[in-house]
Structure formats: structure tokens, C-alpha cells
Amino acid sequence: MIGLFAEKGMTQWGLPQILMVCVPATLTGVVAAAIVSMFVGKDLKDDPEYQARLAAGQIPAPQADTSRTPLKPGARLSAFIFLAGVALVVLFGFFPSLRQLPGAKSPLAMPIVIEILMMSVAAIMLLVTKVAVDEVPKTATLRAGVVAVIGIFGLAWLGDSFIAANKDVIVPAIGDWAKVAPWTFAFGLFLASVLLYSQAATTRALMPLGIALGIPPQFLIAMFPSVNGYFFIPTYGSLIAAINFDLSGTTKIGKYVLNHSFMIPGLVATSVAVFTGLAIARVIF
Template identity: 30%
Template sequence: MDILLVILQAVVVLGAIVMGVRTGGVGLGLWGVAGTLVLVFVFHLAPGSPPVDAFFIVIAVITAASAMQAAGGIDYLVSIASKIIQASPSRLTYVAPLVSFVFTALAGTSNIYFALIPVIYETAYRNGQRPERSLAASTVTSALGITASPVSAAMAAYLVLMTPLEFSLVDILIITIPASIAACIVTSIVQQRLGRELLDDEVFLARVEAGTVEMPQVLAAQQAARADAVASGMSQGKAARHARKSAATGAERAERIHIEVPPGGAAAAWIFIAAVLIIVTFGLFSGLRPAFPTGENGQLVPVGMSVLIQMFMFTAALVIILVRKVPPGKIVEQPLLKAGFVAAVALFGIAWMADTFIKANQETIIDPLGDLVTSYPILLAVALFLVCGLTTSQSATTNTIVPIAIAAGMTPGVITAMWPSLVGVWLFPANGSQIAAVETDLTGSTKLTTVPVWHSFTIPMLVSWVTVVAVGMLIQLFVH
């Protein structure tokens, strides 16, 4: 009978997640709360702990980010990113993924990547490169920035879970940042070798023939050089290599994209970045934080990082408003605020439901699952990867799966090494970044297929996943 009840409760949890994904937007969080209601009133489970700290961290960060966006700070960051991306077009597949990762980590949201998609595409297209290589790799690595960001929604959820284990923000970043950078590099190396050159791609050539897309000047020069080389008796392979080499100089001189930055955008961006750096500094040196007596013995305990993140992010928003004279009403109109609110509600609902279910079934289901994960740690990475792919929410997945690993007694270092498996968010083509990349690429090289899990992002996603977990596991062996 107990097993049957647990199965029914699990059906409620999974059903709420599935319905939330189908509903979309805040629906994921609202279905999570509805699932909690069913667990409490129908199955009489004690309500779990709602993730209040994580919720307000997300709200604080997204408020500061929205103030920065309203003041032109996002435009400033994108302009810097575009200059870096366009500085060396021949190395685009290596540079763009790293830039996408870094800027997502700084901003705490992958929404900033949307603005980089046309820059990456145009740089690749104008220089005669296959856009799929840089676009797919950059899309995937932008998700790695979420688990390497001190101010992302997923980090807010994860930090709240790790704090009782005395595993700090710095302990987390020491693992996730270098592991993610290694994954960016390996992914770029593999991605650079995938797909045909555009002049050998039938889909691209058909689109040129149909007038859907124009042949860029660089490729037109390559095509002419290849024809001349073949006419002179050179083999097709040698002719192609000769054409690419002869057109390389022209590619480097291709017209660059310029992004306008509103006055004061730089100041707003640096205020936000300064707040992020201050948060990291306080995380690195706990002695700098104010300490207050806690508990019966009156021992001095530093202020928690969750509280500090909220204070500094809200204060950063205020400073941006005052320095740049941003009307407060303009902040609530920003797309980032809407996206952040959706993430906060999704985090709140799913985390509350998961905590209610997990606490009530510790002995019946969580302990056996914990034993399995402890015996085969790689299963944690697989669970994180698959659940994130199904829910398309890094923060919700964090609050659903990580508590199981913690309850199983897995060490924080190992859990953290596995945590970037949230890159599985790209498993299905259900994300705005994937769809935007496909729609932006007029050459047709970046594509989806009739098989939901096989698309332009599949290989870079798998390469990133394997690399980030493997490197993370190595790092945690030495630092923890």
C-alpha cells in the first residue's frame, strides 16, 4: 500500500512538471504549486520548505539586470562582445563560444546571448564560414555560463542547497568555471571539424539559387578562384584549398557590424559588474562579511551569501537608477524582468513541490535512489541532464535532483562536478536560443530534424557535457 501511494505521489509530481512544460512560461511554477496542493490535501504530506531565499535572489538579480538593460548596459556588453567576436573572424568558432559563456556568466542570464546570435551569424556569413559551427557551439556553451555565474537563478537555488553543507560560492565556482572553460575549448575544436564548407553544401547552394540568401563576396571570390584552378588542371580538392587560401585576406576585411550604445550604458554595465565582483569577493573572504551572534553560545557567524547577494543586487539597481536617472517605471517594462519573473515563479513552484515529495518519502524512495546514485555517481549526471532536457529549467532541475544526491550523502564536490550537466537543457529543440539560431541562419546550415533529439546542437551539447563533468571531477579531487 505504501509503495502504491508513493507511486501515485510521483505521478502527481511528474504530471505537474509535464503539464507545466506544456503550459510554458509561469505555468511551470504554477503547476508546481498545484502539485504541492494535491500532495498536501489529497495525500496529507507535510508541506516542504518553499525556496524563499532562492526566489528573492532571482528577483534581486533580475531587478539589477533590468535596471542595467533600461540604462543601455546590456547594449554596452553586447557591443564589447561583438567587437571581440569580429576581431578575428578566422577563429570565430573558438572565440564566439567563449564570449557567449563569459557574458552569460557575468549577466547571470542566457538572455544576453539572444543579442549575440545575429552578430555571430553575420560574422560567419560575411566571412564565408559555415554559421552552424559557431552558432551551435555558442548556443550550447552559453548554458555553461549559468552554472559558472554567481548571480544566475540556478546558482541561487544551488547555493541555498549547498550552504548547510558549508560549501560556499567560491567552492562551487572553483570547480564550475575552469571545467566550463575546458568544455568550451573542446567543444570548439570538435565543432570546427563538423559539417561541409558552404560552397560544398547543397542546401546553401539551393537557397542561393532560389534567391533566399545571397552569395557573400568572400564565397563568390572562392568560387571564382576554384573554377580558375580547376580550369588550369588542378584537382577539385586542391582547387578548393587554393580558393579558401586566396580568399582568406578578403574575409578578414569583411564589413563589421556596429552596435549603438546609449549614453551611460557603460556606466550602468560597470555598476552591475562591480556588484557581481563585490559578491564574489565576500564569498572568497568570509572574514570581510559582518558577523553576528547566533545560537545559544552566541558564536559570531558571518552574514550568509544569500542575504548579501540580495542586498548588493537591489542596491546596484538603485545606484543605476540614481546615476543614470532611469525612470523606475521603465525597469518593469524590460524583457529581462519578465523573463526573470518567469524563472523565479518556476523555481518557487517546482522546488516547493519537490521538497514536499522528497521529505515525505525519505526512507521509501529517496534512500534507495541515493544508494544507487552513490554506487554509480555518473547516474546523477545522467539524471540532471535528462530532467533538465525535459523541464528546460536549470533552476527547477537543481531543486528536483540535487536534494536527492545530498540526502544520499554524496560529497558537495562530486555533486558540483556533476551539476553542469544542466547543459542537457538543449536536449530538445524547445528553447528560444535554439529556435532563434536556426531562424537567423539563412544559409540553412543550423537546423532541426524530424528526430527531436538530433539537431545541430546535439553533438556540441554531448561534447560539452562529457568534458565539463570529466574536468570537474578531476578538479574536485584536488581542491576538495
């Protein structure tokens, strides 16, 4: 957003203005989604899927804090090592100069940096904590992760390939829609993010169009949370991973695909964030 405003000579709209609108708006959206989620679905004691898995011994029964098995040696240390790896990812993301290799014309791409860092973190964990390597593949976490990776390679790449091939048709269509009714630009951003699977790609593709249509910058900033619509179709990597990591079976894709566990919280969070952002933008600016 900052770069797009700068390209158009709108340097008065910077990070402070974006944060003034987006931070309270998105926080309000997340809180609203959390409250709504408390009333969605059944409690575990009444959930037939969870009870069936519990009876079959597929998942361990809940235990009181006092009766839980103590953490294995090195568990706490491994968590700190992982957090250090996450901090390094953030650091490399904020400072591209740290990713500049000698003689290279451009910094190393962040996906490659993340892969290098996380693989290094995993190796350090194994060396420092002296965990039994042959036990790692037997853990439920690894099995769920492998299934998620397969799902990501299949579903997400398939969807991304389709959208990439038809991007020249989809983006102009959304632009024509916004020209007729500028207030619907937020819906265009949401729809584009559903199809493009990327906040950055959606912002880069459509925000210049919003500026060209004459939509005030403060309202474009308020609409910014609507680029998070990739939860709508449950093929995004993090959604698939979350479904597989939830051993209780309560996080799932429904019979009709779109009636999945992320739909209601996602729609509530996005819509509340956008409406709150528009209200804040109108009051402040």
C-alpha cells in the same frame, strides 16, 4: 548551489569552491565542443542546402572585407546601447534590492525587469539613431526573431506544461535511480534538465536529493554542468532562435528531431565538463 549548501549547514562550500571546479571544467567542455564542431557537417562550399539558398538569392553571397557595405549611421551606437542594456540586466540580477519597488514585499521578478529594460533599449535606439521605423519589419533579423518567438510560445510552453503537470512523478523516479547507483546522479540531473527546461529548477529540485544521498559536495559541484541538458530536445527558446537566425540553413532540426545541430556539441561540452569537474574535485578536495 550556495543557498542549498547554506540551508544544509555546509557553509564551508561557497562560491570560491564552486568556481574552482566549475570554471575550468566548463571552459574545458566548451573548448572540446568547439574542436569537435570543426569536424561536424560540411563546409559551406559543399553544403547543398546553403548552395541552394545562395543560388535562389535567399541569402547574400559572401563578400571580402574591402567590398562590404559600410555600416549605417548609428549602427555602432546602437550596439553600445544594447550592451549597456545587457549590463543593466546583469546589474539588476546581482542586486535584487535594485528591483524592490516602494511598498512591495518582494523584488520585481527578473523576467519582467528584462522585458522593461530591453523594450526601453529598443525605444532609445529608435530615438537616438533616428532609424527608419518602417524599414525594421523588412529586415531578415526581425523576421527570424518573430518566427522564433512563435516557436517559443508553441513548443517550449507545450513542453513546460507537460513537465509541470508530471513533475511529482519524474523527480522521485530520478531519486530512486540515484539511490541504487550514486554516480548516475549526473545522468539524473541531465535528464531532469531536459524535461524541466531550467538549470535553476533542476538544481533546486534534485541537488537537495544528492545531498541527502550522501554524495560528497565536491562531486555535486562537479556534476553541476549536467543541469544544462535542455538542448537535448530542440524546443528551447534559444535553440529555436538560433535556427531561425542562421540564414545559411546549416543550423537545423533533423529528420528524426533529435539529430539536430546542437546535439553533438552539447553532449560533448556537458560530458567533458562533468568528467573534468570530477577529476578537479578529486585532486583539489
